[in-house]
Amino acid sequence: MVVEHDGTERRAALDDVDRALVQALREDGRATLATLAGVTGLSQSAVQARVRKLEARGVIAGYRAVVDPEAVGLPITAFVEITPLDQSQADDAPDRLRDVPGIEACYSVAGDANYLLLVRVPSPSALEDLLGLIRREASVSTRSTIVLRTYFDGRPVSP
């Protein structure tokens, strides 16, 4: 964030080198400084300084291994739309669901439902259990869409 003279704040724009680094690290989160230096034409130290700044600014929020869900015993993936049963109730579904195992992502959305969850479970019956838990825990109704196949996921997207 950069504070302007008029007091407004803005995110410092990324230059071409930053974009190249972000792109490269999206494709390979373990790319070495030497590789990144080669890609950008900068020295390793300069690249390191850049990457550190991108991390500090939150542009790069972290690094993750991409794990095959089937290989770790979670072959069933589903999207679950949830809607509060009582709209007058406190709507703290994300807080309540944050630590429920099997829920990988939680988005609030503009549409029929209030929230959309991405869940992964070992079996259909485990999905039933999880849906029951979600309904009870967050006082919501659910509408699920089973994922049959993931064609691609986390594909790098450039602006």
Add this chain to the structure above:
Amino acid sequence: MVVEHDGTERRAALDDVDRALVQALREDGRATLATLAGVTGLSQSAVQARVRKLEARGVIAGYRAVVDPEAVGLPITAFVEITPLDQSQADDAPDRLRDVPGIEACYSVAGDANYLLLVRVPSPSALEDLLGLIRREASVSTRSTIVLRTYFDGRPVSP
């Protein structure tokens, strides 16, 4: 994959150490062998051999930096359900959409729609453009759900 005596194949099950490694690398994709050795109680070399096997078996499919979409100029996220206009047409939507910029994920689903896409764009008008492109390119109708907020995403999930 392990071939059993009866000829069936199964994925070799992960033991506790493998699970701990996968978990640790999901949380920090750049964890060093020394760190992983500390977590598991194994030597660095043993850990390295394990991680290599997990990578070779495809349990760990790769490593990626987690990038803040807003910080790279993609503040609008949406889920787009797509349904072929003509069910008798060849259904190769994933292939056709694979290289369209802005599409981060593509799943085939069991539900009203055939496929579900996750897209990221710089602006509402860019979303209109992208939806038009998707409709033309894949001969589909679309139904979009805008993401208002991402509460959490990619949370490590254990089996």
Add this chain to the structure above:
DNA sequence: CTTGAAAGATGAACTGG
């Protein structure tokens, strides 16, 4: 599992806009 050599990351001192 241990070990030594190669590769990578880090920080200090230095250079130019």
Add this chain to the structure above:
DNA sequence: CCAGTTCATCTTTCAAG
């Protein structure tokens, strides 16, 4: 002063024993 470079040192990785 900021961003980048080079160089020396330390850490991590990797393959051989």
